[in-house]
Amino acid sequence: MSAHAATHDRLTVVIAAFNEADSLPLLQPRLAAVLDDLRDTHRLDCRVLYVDDGSADATWVVLQQLAAADPRIGLLRLSRNFGKELALTAGLDHVDEGGALILDADGQDPPELIPRFVDKWREGFDDVFGTRLEREGEGWLKRGTAHAFYRVIGRLSKTPIPADTGDFRLLSPRALAALRQLRERHRFMKGLFGWVGFNRVAVPYHREPRVAGASKFNYWRLWNLALEAITSFSTAPLRLATYLGLLTALVAFVYGAWVVGKALLFGDPVQGWPTMMAVILFLGGVQLIALGLIGEYLGRLYEEAKQRPLYLIDTWQPAAGVSSGRV
Ligand code: UDP
Numbered sequence: 001m002s003a004h005a006a007t008h009d010r011l012t013v014v015i016a017a018f019n020e021a022d023s024l025p026l027l028q029p030r031l032a033a034v035l036d037d038l039r040d041t042h043r044l045d046c047r048v049l050y051v052d053d054g055s056a057d058a059t060w061v062v063l064q065q066l067a068a069a070d071p072r073i074g075l076l077r078l079s080r081n082f083g084k085e086l087a088l089t090a091g092l093d094h095v096d097e098g099g100a101l102i103l104d105a106d107g108q109d110p111p112e113l114i115p116r117f118v119d120k121w122r123e124g125f126d127d128v129f130g131t132r133l134e135r136e137g138e139g140w141l142k143r144g145t146a147h148a149f150y151r152v153i154g155r156l157s158k159t160p161i162p163a164d165t166g167d168f169r170l171l172s173p174r175a176l177a178a179l180r181q182l183r184e185r186h187r188f189m190k191g192l193f194g195w196v197g198f199n200r201v202a203v204p205y206h207r208e209p210r211v212a213g214a215s216k217f218n219y220w221r222l223w224n225l226a227l228e229a230i231t232s233f234s235t236a237p238l239r240l241a242t243y244l245g246l247l248t249a250l251v252a253f254v255y256g257a258w259v260v261g262k263a264l265l266f267g268d269p270v271q272g273w274p275t276m277m278a279v280i281l282f283l284g285g286v287q288l289i290a291l292g293l294i295g296e297y298l299g300r301l302y303e304e305a306k307q308r309p310l311y312l313i314d315t316w317q318p319a320a321g322v323s324s325g326r327v
């Protein structure tokens, strides 16, 4: 077998789990069945890597039971909750060879679709990502805001970020290696995948409702994720501040000239208290907005400058046949 073919016969499914004790026992049998099939039909050697993102419930106990029953399962436990993006980064860092596939622990990304991703990979694609045809079990507000978000980030960022794309995706070894080189602390994963590039293809699918438990992403977290995405992949807000400042200055010059001209021509009976208040408040507002924008970027710069590790590992328990040396 050629060296090129060899990179196509190992796949690791990486799953970040945060308080998913109820979902995992439902997901794993489905996943195991799919992986058994892949071994027989595609001659693909599969591993599963669960990352416990500092869960507070029985997730770790459940994971250990699952791992004891199936030697293909490897476990990684982070020292605390680092958030999905960092948990996934930790997982991807610990894939030792072959491709990696990212799956949600809650069954929203159906494992039954994995063979379709693998087929695309074998056709030569490096980044096979699932795009949602519809969002079942999600209200109009979430759908609407998600839609708006993808439009905004699509316009602001030069990096291609496909709409309605989750983290359900398969990365070829070279795409995975490229992604591993991006060590920024503020990680908007969809953008990072887009930045990597290579041959990309979408697999449309129906995203199912969660099998158990509740979504960890409320609107406040989603809003912060959106801010993260925009500040990580675009400096357009800073440009906007510049234009806002220019426009304000221009209006101020014209208005100033008019006020002075009027006073010279017609004298100046002291007046204009309401106008002055309006102008002061307006300028104060514009300045604070611009300061806030700069602050958003400055704060992120500060976080990056500290050069802290992205995550800390509590326990690393590799699957059978996976080298334990990798970090
Ligand atoms: N997740 C995680 N760390 C967190 C939050 C979520 O690892 O801090 C995992 C979670 O267990 C699930 C995936 O990320 O496997 C997606 O989370 P969720 O289903 O809550 O998000 P949604 O599907 O609503 O976007």
Ligand code: MG
Pocket: 104, 106, 108, 210, 215
């Ligand atoms: Mg979910």
